[in-house]
Amino acid sequence: MKNIVILVSGSGTNLQRIIDTIDNGEIQNAKISLVVADRECYGLERAKNHHIENILIPRGKNFSSELANVIPKDTDLIVLAGFLSILKPEFCENWTGKMINIHPALLPKFGGKGMWGMNVHHAVIEAKETESGATVHFVTPGIDEGEAILQKSFEVTVEDTAETIAEKVHHIEYEIFPKAINKVLNNVPI
Numbered sequence: 121m122k123n124i125v126i127l128v129s130g131s132g133t134n135l136q137r138i139i140d141t142i143d144n145g146e147i148q149n150a151k152i153s154l155v156v157a158d159r160e161c162y163g164l165e166r167a168k169n170h171h172i173e174n175i176l177i178p179r180g181k182n183f184s185s186e187l188a189n190v191i192p193k194d195t196d197l198i199v200l201a202g203f204l205s206i207l208k209p210e211f212c213e214n215w216t217g218k219m220i221n222i223h224p225a226l227l228p229k230f231g232g233k234g235m236w237g238m239n240v241h242h243a244v245i246e247a248k249e250t251e252s253g254a255t256v257h258f259v260t261p262g263i264d265e266g267e268a269i270l271q272k273s274f275e276v277t278v279e280d281t282a283e284t285i286a287e288k289v290h291h292i293e294y295e296i297f298p299k300a301i302n303k304v305l306n307n308v309p310i
Contacts, residue, residue: 122196122305123153127187127203132163133290134201134222134297139170141298148306153192158183158205184208197305200259201297204236209261219259220304221266222297224289226273227255231264241282241289252276252285254292256300270300270310 126135135155141147155167155174167174177186184207191198200221212219223231225240235243244252253273258266272292276285299310 122150123192123194124150124197124199124301124305125154125156125191125195126152126199126201127205128155128157128161128163128201129159129204130161130163130202132161132166132202134293135163135166137294137297138199138201138301139166139172141301146298147302148308150196150301150305153195154190156187156190158203163202179205184211187211188214197301198259199301206233206263207259212259212261215259217258220256220269220300221259221264222293222300223255223257223264224286224293225255226251226253226271227257227264227268233263235264238282238286241285244276244285245280245282249276252289254289254296256296269304270296272296 126138128135142150152172155163155172157164157176158179160176164174164176175190177183183205188211198215198219225231230240230243251273253271255271256269258269260266274288302308303310
């Protein structure tokens, strides 16, 4: 079994999707060994409800080093699932090729500092983009700069609002995140 550590900051809907797709075999040969949150959030409750070891490490200047101390040595993949803290470059470099993130836009557009959640969707509307989507990418020291693993888009219409885009992006995240995790963990085609 491959061991996954998941980092969360919010309600944990992507965490739940990962749990479900491990259970149904879409993500093969894997288990979640630990869930780490950087703030009190429902993602921790989801982990508890599924009897997954979990820990809260409050955000702060020592967050990355404290995180490094709790990650099991046999971890095969770290998954950022709605995780909002910026990790130190050294931490990212230590996990090169073994840490992925999902971003609610078509990177390289609308990535980087401040581009998270509804900020991204408002920016898409303001830029009058004709498409949006989600990207699963490797984590590097540069924010949202890692190589894309999987990306999927949809058409943005004139009727769309930031809220409707957010809903569409969420559906795409649920579709592509498990596929990308399975690809990275098990080296299988998508």
